[in-house]
Structure formats: C-alpha cells, structure tokens
Amino acid sequence: MKKKLLALGLITVLMGTLFIGCGSKSSETTPTKETTKTEDTKKDGALEKVKLQLKWLPQSQFMGYYVAAEKGYYKEEGIDIEILPGGSDIIPEQNVYNGAANIGVTWVSSLMTYQAQGYELQEVAQMFQKSGLLVASKKATGINSPKDLAGKKVANWFGGNEYEVLALLSKYKLDKNKDLNLVQQDFTMDQLKEGSVDAASAMTYNEFGLLLESGISKDDLNVINMNDEGVAMMEDCLFVNSEWASKNEDLMVRFLRASIKGWKDACKDPEAAGKTVYDVDKSVSLDHQVYMAKEVAKLASPEGFDASKIGQIDMKAIKQTGDFLKLYNPDLAKTPVVDETTFTSKYWDKATK
Incomplete structure (x- = not known):
C-alpha cells in the first residue's frame, strides 16, 4: 500500500571511514514497498537467505553480527547471512522498507523519524543499552x-x-x-x-x-x-519491515537467536571480536577495532547487566528517546508512537527462551 507522506528531515548518523557516526541526508520521499512475500523460502534443508543492512562500514560497532557469521551461528539456524555494509548514500530504513534488505541496524531516533513519516518499520531488538x-x-x-x-x-x-x-x-x-x-x-x-x-x-x-x-x-x-x-537517547537497534517479519516469524526468531549468541561472545572476548571485524575490512587499524570492540561491549552489555538479556528493549529508555526527539525536532508533528506496532519484544522473547 502506497502512502503519500509529509517530507521530513532525516536523522541518519553517518561518519567517515574512521568514524561511526554523525552526518545526515535529507530526503523528500514517498515510501514505496516491494512485495512482502519472502523470496527466502527454506526448501529441502537449504539455507534461507537473510540480508542484514548495517548503518555504516564494517567496524566493531557491529561486531556481534560478524562474530555470529564467523562462528557459523547463522548457518546453525539454517540462515545464509549477507551482511551489507552501510555508507553515506545508504539509508537502512529505506532499504529495509523497500525489500533491498530484510533487517537493518539504525539508531532509535532515526527509526522514529521514519516511523513518523508512515514507514511501517518495527524495532525488534535493542543492541545498545546505553548511549555512547x-x-x-x-x-x-x-x-x-x-x-x-x-x-x-x-x-x-x-x-x-x-x-x-x-x-x-x-x-x-x-x-x-x-x-x-x-x-x-x-x-x-x-x-x-x-x-x-x-x-x-x-x-x-x-x-x-x-x-x-x-x-x-x-x-x-x-x-x-x-x-x-539522564539525557541519553537510544542508539543501535535492529528493525524490520513489520509485514515481512510477521510473515517470517520463525526466520526472524532464528536470526535473533544467532545474533544474540554472536553478541554474547563478542562482549565476552572483545579482543577476538575486534580481530574478526578487522579481518573483514582492514580500513582501520587492528588496535582501533579492538579499542572499539571493548567500548561497544560496555554499551551492549554494561557493567551489572545480565548478559542473557542482550538485545532486550527497555521501553522506558525508548520513550525517553521519543520525548527528547519531539522536544528538539521541530519537524515532528507529534510525539513518536511507542507501542507494539513500532517496538516489539515478541521475537526477542521467543529467541531467548
């Protein structure tokens, strides 16, 4: 279903090759959605293809996914994972909505901006529990x-x-x-x-x-x-086209189970995780990737945090992010909607049983 939407400034966090981070790309787009019928049907034991769209280039910010892929956790769940690097011209929300990717990584504030425009996108896991x-x-x-x-x-x-x-x-x-x-x-x-x-x-x-x-x-x-x-806003999360996820619930749960396993390993041994990411794309030094991995581990599994809950969605923190977004983004007509249609733990709950 096509929707005519109001133009809205995009919050996309972009940085240069050494930087995670921070830039923006404005767009005036009407979201268009390709067929939501999955092409990744599992037949005769074959692996199902899943495309994960990152927010930026390969770096330890995304170490859990690379570790899960390197250790074969996705294959164990019957998944053929393709990790798509991001870049200055790549917008995860649009790629996931339009079907170029199945699952994406973005910051919550950016996701909320697209949700406010009418994109039927849904967060399914919160990988960073703290602001960096x-x-x-x-x-x-x-x-x-x-x-x-x-x-x-x-x-x-x-x-x-x-x-x-x-x-x-x-x-x-x-x-x-x-x-x-x-x-x-x-x-x-x-x-x-x-x-x-x-x-x-x-x-x-x-x-x-x-x-x-x-x-x-x-x-x-x-x-x-x-x-x-006390002014933190939530950052890296996993999100999906909600219609795609509802039609591929088992695949969604298996993807999360493998990803969480990878994140647990990465947080437990960030030095090894940094080396894994470095071997994917040697665009920055090994020392810097390891440094990043150690610091990212503190966000994904902070001190005192139960590692079994990696990826859980803290709705209080999500609502705080929405409140701040409404206060300081003049383009938002109303406070972002935070409910089961936009943020859901149902897949994470099944993946962590």
Missing part, C-alpha cells in the same frame, strides 16, 4: 560540568545527533542560541585538538579513542556522559 555519546573538552578550557559550557564554542555533527546535546543544555537552562556557540563538527576531532572549539561530541567507542590515539592523555580531558546526566 560524550561531550569532550580539554581540562584547560575549564569545562568541569555542563553548566560550564556557557560562553563556550561547542561542536556537534547535527543531522539529528544534536538532540542529546540540546537536552543537556535544556537541563542546565542554557539557551543554544544565546548562552553558547553551537557549531558544526567535522568528521575528525581536529577542531578540539587544535583548539578551534572548546568542546566536541565524541562516541565512546570511536572519536574519544581517536583523541587518545593522537597522544592526548585521558587525564587532560573532561567528559560529559549523557547517561550520567
């Missing part, structure tokens, strides 16, 4: 707490990645237009290193590591953690 976004600064700038951002030049990638920062500023009653200078951040951390900005956005598992790898000591940096400040 930091605001980093050199100690010499004197930013010891969020209130010290007043009068400073603060950088962010925008394109939807600014919402947590805006929530942080609001918490401390800082006006983004009057009390500080919020500027565009590039795909490096050079602005912070060179001192052209006082504070910059950084993902725990990527840009912050790049700062350390550049020779800056952790002791010389201050960080503001969105989780600690």
Whole structure:
C-alpha cells in the first residue's frame, strides 16, 4: 500500500571511514514497498537467505553480527547471512522498507523519524543499552560540568545527533542560541585538538579513542556522559519491515537467536571480536577495532547487566528517546508512537527462551 507522506528531515548518523557516526541526508520521499512475500523460502534443508543492512562500514560497532557469521551461528539456524555494509548514500530504513534488505541496524531516533513519516518499520531488538555519546573538552578550557559550557564554542555533527546535546543544555537552562556557540563538527576531532572549539561530541567507542590515539592523555580531558546526566537517547537497534517479519516469524526468531549468541561472545572476548571485524575490512587499524570492540561491549552489555538479556528493549529508555526527539525536532508533528506496532519484544522473547 502506497502512502503519500509529509517530507521530513532525516536523522541518519553517518561518519567517515574512521568514524561511526554523525552526518545526515535529507530526503523528500514517498515510501514505496516491494512485495512482502519472502523470496527466502527454506526448501529441502537449504539455507534461507537473510540480508542484514548495517548503518555504516564494517567496524566493531557491529561486531556481534560478524562474530555470529564467523562462528557459523547463522548457518546453525539454517540462515545464509549477507551482511551489507552501510555508507553515506545508504539509508537502512529505506532499504529495509523497500525489500533491498530484510533487517537493518539504525539508531532509535532515526527509526522514529521514519516511523513518523508512515514507514511501517518495527524495532525488534535493542543492541545498545546505553548511549555512547560524550561531550569532550580539554581540562584547560575549564569545562568541569555542563553548566560550564556557557560562553563556550561547542561542536556537534547535527543531522539529528544534536538532540542529546540540546537536552543537556535544556537541563542546565542554557539557551543554544544565546548562552553558547553551537557549531558544526567535522568528521575528525581536529577542531578540539587544535583548539578551534572548546568542546566536541565524541562516541565512546570511536572519536574519544581517536583523541587518545593522537597522544592526548585521558587525564587532560573532561567528559560529559549523557547517561550520567539522564539525557541519553537510544542508539543501535535492529528493525524490520513489520509485514515481512510477521510473515517470517520463525526466520526472524532464528536470526535473533544467532545474533544474540554472536553478541554474547563478542562482549565476552572483545579482543577476538575486534580481530574478526578487522579481518573483514582492514580500513582501520587492528588496535582501533579492538579499542572499539571493548567500548561497544560496555554499551551492549554494561557493567551489572545480565548478559542473557542482550538485545532486550527497555521501553522506558525508548520513550525517553521519543520525548527528547519531539522536544528538539521541530519537524515532528507529534510525539513518536511507542507501542507494539513500532517496538516489539515478541521475537526477542521467543529467541531467548
């Protein structure tokens, strides 16, 4: 069924080859959907094809899927997995909706934006339980707490990645237009290193590591953690075309079971997981992939978290993400819908029994 939809700015988190992250691609599209009849019918014991669309290029941000593939977990579940790399011109939500991929990885805020446009997409697992976004600064700038951002030049990638920062500023009653200078951040951390900005956005598992790898000591940096400040928004999740998933429930459950197994292994041994990802695409150093893997493990299975619950959807955190998205995205006409039609645990529940 075709739908005529309002144009809406896309929140897509894009970065350069070394960066996960943060850029945007605006589009004025009416979603069109190919037939939802699956082409991946299991016959005579043959493996069923599943295409997983990543948000970005192969890196340890997605280590659980690569580990599951490398260890044969998908094959054990009767699945022939194809992991499709993302890129600046690839939008997971559109690829999954249109049938170019069966399952996708995206940030929850981006998914909500497409859902608000009428795309019948549904989250089925939340792989990151915490936000990985930091605001980093050199100690010499004197930013010891969020209130010290007043009068400073603060950088962010925008394109939807600014919402947590805006929530942080609001918490401390800082006006983004009057009390500080919020500027565009590039795909490096050079602005912070060179001192052209006082504070910059950084993902725990990527840009912050790049700062350390550049020779800056952790002791010389201050960080503001969105989780600690209570303004976190949920990031990497798995989502599907809800109609496709309903017609392929058993396949969906088997995919999740294999993926969760891969994520458990990756979080238990991130060094091995980083090496697995490095061997897929040697676009960044082995050391950086291992660093990323160790930090990603802290998001997928935080300290004190029950590893058997990897991938569970925390509806309270999802609703917080929707609330912040509505507050700071002027294009959203209403608060994103958060219910079983948009976020469901039914496949995850069966996969983890």
